[in-house]
Amino acid sequence: MALGPHTVGRKLLWSIALPGLIVALIGGGYFWREMRRAVQDAAHREALALAEFIASTFTLPQADRAHPHSAVAEVIASDTRLLRSVAELRVLTPDGRIRWSRQRGEEGTLHPERERLTAPTPETARSAREGTEVVRPLGGAECADCHTGDNAQHLGVLQVRLSEPLLSRQLGSVFHLAMVSTLVFGLMLTLATALSLHFFLTRPLRRLTGNMRRAEEGDVLVRAETRGTDEISRLGAAFNQMLARITSMKVEEIDTHRDLAVTKEKLALKEKLEERITELSLLFDVAHSLNSTLDLQEMFERITRLVVERLKIPNFSIMLRNADGNLEIRTAWPHHRGSVGLTFAFGEGACGRAAETLRAVYLPDVSDRSSIFAKRNLVGGTDHGSLLAVPMVHMEAVLGVMNFQRPEVAGFSPEELELLTAVADQAATAVKNARLHSETVLLTQTDPLTGVPNRRHLFNRMEAELARAERYSTPLSMLMIDVDHFKRLNDAAGHRAGDEVLRKVCDVLRTRVRKVDTLARYGGEEFMVLLPQTAKEGALEVGEKLRRAVLETAALAAPTQPTGHITISIGVASFPLDATEQETLVDCVDAALYASKRGGRNKVSAYEPGMEIHPGRERGPHSSTRPAAEGTFPLPPPGVAKA
Structure with a gap:
């Protein structure tokens, strides 16, 4: 009773069952993902609130001659209902030593993950298999009354880890039960559909096909069953009428003159058909x-x-x-x-x-x-x-x-x-x-605002030029250009004026580089120039020429700027003198640019070793206007060495 591999019933069955199964799987996956996301968000909020509550105990007033922050130790060691879902609870000193812990015997020991936990980062919450973890730095203005000096800014770290919520496990069990039920229901529905298609479609069509095959073999007296009024029965009746007509045509004589006329018409149409x-x-x-x-x-x-x-x-x-x-x-x-x-x-x-x-x-x-x-x-x-x-x-x-x-x-x-x-x-x-x-x-290779190559084309070109320079042992220099105080210009004159300044600056730069050079927009208000077969000294001269050209362009006067004129800062790095890899070379020219920024702007600076350790990045909106280079990592903040 099973459906054959090439029957109409099986094709219909697949056309119904397969889309339904796909939709059910997609819907189940979507609702499962949304449920997990909601549970994780709730766990994050609960963990953050609990961390805030524990951190607030540090600000409670101390009794006379009491041990410092005795209330914190009592809260951590307590077995209240609020802390029953807490799997781990520790307070770490700035050097990674455990000051207080919910686990006995850990006080005074070094935490195995102290480098990750004691790093000066803002409060974070993350999910893992074992639950939800919150890392909250301690210190700041709220501790200035008891702790003075620079140490009050970073007094330690609070680590709270909650076990997996019971609600998540319950929802998972319900979801699995629902998926199993849906699968069983789908299988039963598929079986019922297959049986219906077999009895009402496949078997009648198979009988009709057998009669047609007998008629094809020459048995024109065979007739199909015509019980019922559905389409298959009407098809059988039409088949019977066709066989009856064929039988009557065989007993009639063929009109010879008509055949000759038809043949002449076919011959006449043959040439036209060949032309068509x-x-x-x-x-x-x-x-x-x-x-x-x-x-x-x-x-x-x-x-x-x-x-x-x-x-x-x-x-x-x-x-x-x-x-x-x-x-x-x-x-x-x-x-x-x-x-x-x-x-x-x-x-x-x-x-x-x-x-x-x-x-x-x-x-x-x-x-x-x-x-x-x-x-x-x-x-x-x-x-x-x-x-x-x-x-x-x-x-x-x-x-x-x-x-x-x-x-x-x-x-x-x-x-x-x-x-x-x-x-x-x-x-x-x-x-x-x-x-x-x-x-x-x-369009995919051009910046729509300035008309110069975009970031994607720049990195493709940079890769090709570096390969050519390495193959023929020729130098390759790179300029990174940034418009000074561009955020101030946007805030004072508007983004439309800022866009116009970028176009004018780009026009000035475009007319003063060689045809073999590549001028591209790196991101935001920053541009980059590739100088093939140019050593570092020549690149410094080109950068100085571009800086003076922008400064001397009357159309770039800007009363809102500190100097009354649009200026640019430029960083210079060369291959292979400063770096031999693309990512490292971009980091070098980036560090040289920020050296120009530190030096007062409107300046050209060549890369020197050590610049990348203290790049002098500005905080605030300016630091986010330029995206990180593809394949590179962002430089660390001032005072923190690269990993």
Whole structure:
């Protein structure tokens, strides 16, 4: 009774059961994820509140001659209902030693994770398999009354770890039970559906198929069962009627004269059919050629080869609309005529008229001087024969014109006019797609605000230049440029004025670098310049030239700036003098830039060893305007060495 591997019933069963199973799994996974997220959020809030409560006991008043913070020890050691879910509770000194602990015997010992817990970080809460952990630093203004000096800022760390909430385990059990129930219900529903399809669809179709196979083998007296009024029964009745008609046709004589007439008509249509097949084959080949490439020149060469070889058109050219709005010949056949590059205005000649009217223009005889298109009709072809100019139109916009010329007068039939118009329509779509592809590639590599390469293109270019410099043992220098006090400019004049300043600064930089150099926007108000085959001394000279150019540009005067003018700070680093790896070189030039910032801005600084240890990053919004370089880690804050 099982459904066969290729039956309609099995196909219907899969079309119903599989989407339902997928939807059920996706829905179950989604609700499970949301439930876990809600439980974790609740656990985080509970842990943070408990940590805040324990930390508040440090501010309780002390009794006379009592041990310091005796209330803290009592709270930690207590077995109240509030602390029953606490798995671990410790207070650590700044050096990682356990001062108070809920576990007996740990006081005075060093915590095995003291480096992670005693780092000067803000209060955090994280989830793990064993529960939820909160690490809260102790100290600050609330402890200034009892602790004085710099030590009051960091007196220790409070570590609280809660066990997994009971609610999470209960919800997990309920969810698993619901999933098992859903699976059992789905299996039962699938079984019931399979049985129904077998009895009401598969078995009747199998009987009908057997009767059809017997009729195919020559048994025209067989008949299908027609019990019922459903579609299968009606199909069987139609099959029976067909067999009855076939039986009656076999006993009738064939009308010989009618067969002869039909044969003559078929012979007459054979030539037309062959022509249509040739046209459709050409259209198929054109479509295949156009869809297999996005390069315009390669596309034009393929179209030219198909038109010349398959349609036997000896003179052919393709024109595209150029930036001036005129029609320019991009490719032509034969090549030796030298017509590539010729331009036609709209309305000039047959091609211009076709572009202007968005319709094909056909000249049966180009030697007829009385034609209104007589002037410059030939488009580089011969001075006799017939000419057909078909516009390439896409979305009511003219992209170009295709010109076909034969040496015979009236050399194009109406069928060929339709065929060549279809070829031009396909070519127009392919040209539009190729241009859109080129524009898309350009947009993915260009910053939309300044028009220079973006961060992605910069790092691709940087990788290539570093490989070239390493291969040929040549130097490569890098400049990182930052607009000084840019946040102050945005706050005072608005973000639109800030964008305009970035464009002007970029224009100044673009005109003063070499063509082989790469100027790109690194992020925010920062730019980067790659200087191939340039040593560090030469890069310093280039940086100084760029700094003076920005300072001396009258259009960059800004009353809101401290100096009354837009200025830039520049960092310089070189390969292989400062670094041999891309990530390290970016860190070096970044450290040199912040050295210029520390030095008062409007300055060019070369990288020196040690700059990355104290980069002098500014705190506040400015520090977040520039994203970290791809493949690098952010530099540590002042006073903290790199790991």
